[in-house]
Amino acid sequence: MRAMVVRRFGGPEVLESVEVPEPVPGPGQVRIRVAAAAVNPVDLATRAGVLTGAGVIPPREVLGLGWDVAGTVETAGGGFAAGDAVIGLRDRIATPLGAYAEQIVLDASAVAPAPAGVPVAEAATLPLNALTAAQALDLVETTGTVLITGAAGAVGGYAVALARLRGLRVVAVASAADEAPVRGFGADEFVPRGPSLGDRVRALGPGGVDAALDTALLGLEALDAVRGGGEFVAFAAGAAPIPLRGVKVSSVWIRADGERLAELSRLAEKGVLPLRVAEVLPLSEAAAAHERLAAGGLRGRLVLTP
CATH class of the missing domain: 3.40.50.720 (NAD(P)-binding Rossmann-like Domain)
Known part of the structure; x- marks a missing residue:
């Protein structure tokens, strides 16, 4: 399967499209077919080496990118069945595979049902940003x-x-x-x-x-x-x-929380939360998405689709 990774730090040009084996879920995990992945400022900081330089991410030969995912469960587990529409958060950012990929494996506890009736690109903007806001308010x-x-x-x-x-x-x-x-x-x-x-x-x-x-x-x-x-x-x-x-x-230090994400998903279904997409681009244009985000002025998230 295809995924976007970084092997060296720098500008958007260091993003590489690579062929990697399908990820294999372990106990309590699910494999998700990615339909959409949001692009966040933390992705740019990871790619540029800022987080490694700050000691947030340890040195790695390969780093995956992408925290937010919306897609479909491929392997049943953790209360989810194959075919379920879900959203999830990858909060382990030092791994070689992220949401910028055709598939991703997440702990079932980091996954929630996708908001019904909400376009998949909009649903992909929910996990990282809404959970961050909710967990900040908890403080x-x-x-x-x-x-x-x-x-x-x-x-x-x-x-x-x-x-x-x-x-x-x-x-x-x-x-x-x-x-x-x-x-x-x-x-x-x-x-x-x-x-x-x-x-x-x-x-x-x-x-x-x-x-x-x-x-x-x-x-x-x-x-x-x-x-x-x-x-x-x-x-x-x-x-x-x-x-x-x-x-x-x-x-606030964000952590995956499937139960809380399910609550936020239900609020999104009701139209209570401001789901905003600036533009949808194919995964192959991840570098262009990084350039656009760095330029500023966007209202809403850029979203990548494999």
Whole structure:
């Protein structure tokens, strides 16, 4: 079968299409025929060697790419039958085969039923980004107001929708041009990104917000908007600011969770979550997808189809 891998670090040109044996599932695993795989910023960081340089991925001769998968179960196991439409998350990123492939083997505990009635490309955008948003919200205890930076992004959009479902008051930060869609996700207040963020957020409520989900990695600028003793969640290694004014600072480290993913899938079926696809490309054009993502300006995920 065909898969995209990297054997050396660099730009999109280092992506290689290779022929590899079909992966063989072990106990408690399922083999999935990949119908769609989302392209995420972490894939670009893996390809460029950033994660290996940071000690997140150990040195490897071959690395697979791709965390998100939507497809069909080929081998029964873990409660899934052959032919089931599923979505799943690969959270072991130091393996030689990822979701950029015709087939992938995942632990059944990392897989969930695909959202019924949702196009497969849209379903493929759900696992990594929605789980990240959900697990980040699990880190905060507030029942009050939460600031979400990068609210127009994939993780940020899910975070806005999920925070509103929890009954939180959402103050969203994004480009001024994205105000309408971000409010459509469920934001109560909108603050355009720019300087003096803390002052502008605090103008909406005395003392600042109770918590912040900093998906845009603004660091201290976002922390300044949080009240003393509040909560702050960072979304990348090394992105957590110092805990000024007694703010509880934590980082979200994504993990596969099939049960939680099933809950998110059901919400997607109901149209509650903002599933957004920027473009669908064949797997053979993975390098072009990486170039497009690196260029920025996308709203929604690029998706590869074998």
